[in-house]
Amino acid sequence: EVQLVESGGGLVQPGGSLRLSCAASGFTFSSYWMHWVRQAPGKGLVWVSRINSDGSSTSYADSVKGRFTISRDNAKNTLYLQMNSLRAEDTAVYYCAKTSSGSYDYWGQGTLVTVSS
Amino acid sequence: QSALTQPASVSGSPGQSITISCTGTSSDVGGYNYVSWYQQHPGKAPKLMIYEVSNRPSGVSNRFSGSKSGNTASLTISGLQAEDEADYYCSSYTSSSTLEWVFGGGTKLTVL
Numbered sequence: 001e002v003q004l005v006e007s008g009g010g011l012v013q014p015g016g017s018l019r020l021s022c023a024a025s026g027f028t029f030s031s032y033w034m035h036w037v038r039q040a041p042g043k044g045l046v047w048v049s050r051i052n053s054d055g056s057s058t059s060y061a062d063s064v065k066g067r068f069t070i071s072r073d074n075a076k077n078t079l080y081l082q083m084n085s086l087r088a089e090d091t092a093v094y095y096c097a098k099t100s101s102g103s104y105d106y107w108g109q110g111t112l113v114t115v116s117s
Numbered sequence: 118q119s120a121l122t123q124p125a126s127v128s129g130s131p132g133q134s135i136t137i138s139c140t141g142t143s144s145d146v147g148g149y150n151y152v153s154w155y156q157q158h159p160g161k162a163p164k165l166m167i168y169e170v171s172n173r174p175s176g177v178s179n180r181f182s183g184s185k186s187g188n189t190a191s192l193t194i195s196g197l198q199a200e201d202e203a204d205y206y207c208s209s210y211t212s213s214s215t216l217e218w219v220f221g222g223g224t225k226l227t228v229l
Contacts, residue, residue, distance in 0.1 A: 035218070037220075044120065044206060044220060044221070044222050044223040045155070045157075045163065045206050045208075045220040045223070046120075046220060047208075047216055047217065047218040047219065047220060050217055050218070059216075059217045060216075061215070061216040061217075062215040062216065095162060095163070100168075101151075101168050101169055101172070102149075102150075102151030102153065102168065102169060102210055103151070103153035103165055103168035103169070103208070104153070104155070104163070104165060104208070105165050105168070105174065106165075107162040107163055107164075108162065109162055110162055
């Protein structure tokens with residue numbers, strides 16, 4: 001059974017940093033591209049970032065470019081999102097998602113990040 | 118890059134059919150067959166319902182179907198059931214310079 005379990009969310013002050021993790025199991029993690037998608041309270045889904053299967057290629061939404069860094073450790077079956085210079089507008093539930101055939105076929109349960117003083 | 122355009126809400130009675138549209142541009146929906154649809158119940162993670170425009174993942178009811186014409190994709194749910202009440206999002210790959218994947222704003226489906 002495919003499982004994605006996010007962790008690392010919490011309350012952080014504006015300008016602060018946080019690192020999210022996504023532990024994967026039930027599939028060959030190293031074979032799949034992975035994404036982070038976020039959802040602000042009461043709002044829709046927004047794509048954040050993508051990493052290819054071996055970690056050699058990444059992509060970011062303009063809204064987080066230069067502040068967030070996506071990475072992965074295929075030996076630990078874990079995806080990461082390092083978030084720096086956090087802003088109030090980064091407050092959201094962050095989901096990691098596995099991709100296949102150009103879609104997100106499995107999602108984690110999400111981890112809430114709240115940026116507030 | 119704006120989100121793909123979806124109606125904010127749709128409604129239907131049990132047993133009826135509804136269609137949710139998702140309008141983009143030639144840089145996303147119209148240019149690629151990487152259009153997918155997701156169902157999200159309150160407080161839950163999204164669930165893949167349709168991928169590559171019209172394909173259903175294993176385990177998804179055949180009451181759900183997808184199509185595309187030009188820059189507009191559509192999700193049709195036939196034989197509406199109470200458990201279909203949820204938010205629905207479309208998504209597409211995009212050649213935009215500002216992001217790689219784009220979602221629609223979401224549609225709230227109410228089963229009357």
